[in-house]
Amino acid sequence: MEKRLDRSFFEIDALTLARKLLGCTLVHNGPDGKTAGVIVETEAYRGQVDKAAHSYGKKPGGRTAVQFGPGGYAYIYLIYGIHECFNVVAGAEGEPECVLIRALAPTEGVPLMVGRRHREKVEELCSGPGKLCKAMASRRELYGCDLCGEELYVIEGAVADEEVAATPRIGVGYAEEAALYPWRFIIKESHFLSLPYPKEK
DNA sequence: TGTCCGATTGGT
């Protein structure tokens, strides 16, 4: 029944991985308990060709070091001095790519999430990159954590193309031409997105 | 060493 994704699943380009992660379930099995949610919103970042990526034009080392390693590890960084964002490293060794997880539909550990977030509504527990990190206790201590391990892992899942939309990424207006790349993927009808998807006519 | 600013969020 429940199958955990193995290393090979993550060893592909970030664009492909971002799409394939929709419908999969991210699990955090930490000291305080277990939380999990279905991935409903992702964004691809490709360091070799993408001005919006932290690893763009960079050599291995520093904040993005883990991105240069093999796929299937956690890239977590501090944003605005306050929040943290969780990414899945994509691609093979030497390819600095990753997928930002932007929203989840909670499936397990909701009371734990409520306690960590100080919010009651399930729809708002994980509806943004910083929110889901807080809800799942993804602190920077998990930087470089193996996603094929026991504390952090992903369960296989899928969604049909008709349920998916691709849009420009959020908050990357500074990235010139890359700002318009349709590298954000969402499950359109999900009620757990960071931004509502406009009604189709 | 110093300054600038962000892959955000929550409260005015």
Added chain:
DNA sequence: CCAATCGGACAG
């Protein structure tokens, strides 16, 4: 609309 809050990136 705006403050919070800090480390990475880059200029000097």
